[in-house]
Amino acid sequence: MPVTATSSAVEAVYRIESARIIAGTARIVRDVGIAEEIAQDALVAALEQWPEDGVPDRPGAWLMATAKHRAIDLVRRRETYARKLAEAGRALEDVPSPEPADPDGIDDDLLRLIFTSCHPVLSTEARVALTLRLLGGLSTDEIARAFLVRESAVAQRIVRAKRTLGRAGVPFEVPSGPERSARLGPVLDVIYLIFNEGYAATAGDDLLRPALCEDALRLARLLAGLMDREPEVHGLAALLELQASRTRARTGADGTPLLLAEQNRGRWDQLLIRRGFAALERAHALGGAPGPYTLQAAIAACHARAVRYSDTDWPVIAALYGRLVGVAPSPVVELNRAVAVSMAEGPEAGLALTDALVGDPALSGYHLLPSVRGDLLERLGRGEEAHTAFVRAAELTRNARERELLLARAERVSR
16 A cells, blocks of 8 residues: 555544544543543554554554553553652652553543543633544644634643643543533533534634534534433434534535525435434433423424424424523523524514513624524514614624625615
8 A cells, every 4th residue: 555545544543543542541641631642652653654564454453552552651661760769768659550451441431531621620612622632533723723713722722721631630530420410511512512613603704614513423422322321412412413414405505504494405314313313212211301402402303303394393392492491591592482482473472582682791792683683573574674683693793604694685675
């Protein structure tokens, strides 16, 4: 195999296996930063050896074994150092013994890595960057491009995150009991945040960033497999499967955003819809009151069941949003409920709910508030007011595609 082809194979395998390799190594060295460095050392070793020796039959296992051997060597060197210090009469350094490399424990390692990357000692931005780096296998440059920030800023964010975890002495473990429940929420939130940024980009020239959606969906599926008894994990997986099913239909051939009513439902991915239904059924089967992700997945399922836009069961969706307001109240959820109510009861009812949110400071820069108002005002025949609302929404969005759509709607209602 040519060197370039071998290098591509090495990088492809590493991209797929990096999270498992880092997780398995971190279990030994108890430090995600050092684990990542060791995993990258294994990558360099593969780049040096595979072109000469050929790609091994099980390349992922080769990388894992190489990384674990280096991790164990590192821990042994630490132990030797500590022993020599003790022999010199100094205090014995408390170094944990390396655990044997147990292939059966690898899934638990991944779970530990997820919870460590999303530890509450880190800011949300740091959790996202670290999760994409360690679990998504994205490079610093890829993360920077995805979130439209400078590569140096992402690099600093990741370095600081690793340093913070080390200084705080965050254990490489999955918390148990109430702490696990408390930490699971931020883990799910980070994965959802990553998906949302891919599904409706905050800024830039494109509405979608499919790679981010795929990474988040992969993480959600992974978590659902690892935490099979947690209903909200399946709720999140269901939500992402169902939302991802509409991806191909959300834009026209030229990238123009298409509203839900305009989408060709024949382009919705039926495999993802079936996966979403199955995950939602699993969430319900586990019992308990539905959490926010399960309720949002139920709303997405209503849309998925409607063969045509006109078949949408808006009263049920409005009722689900009412329950969502109860378990996860926020101005954004209230705004979404207003849209559903407008479809179930008429635009006047929706506008009354929307206008009640106008003075909310949390929505002062949120472009979807005037966008929804513009839509409702247009449906009520109040063209001039709708024009003003759409223009205001266009001023607030940082996404070029959304701005074009909103300005087009403003122009249309003013005719």
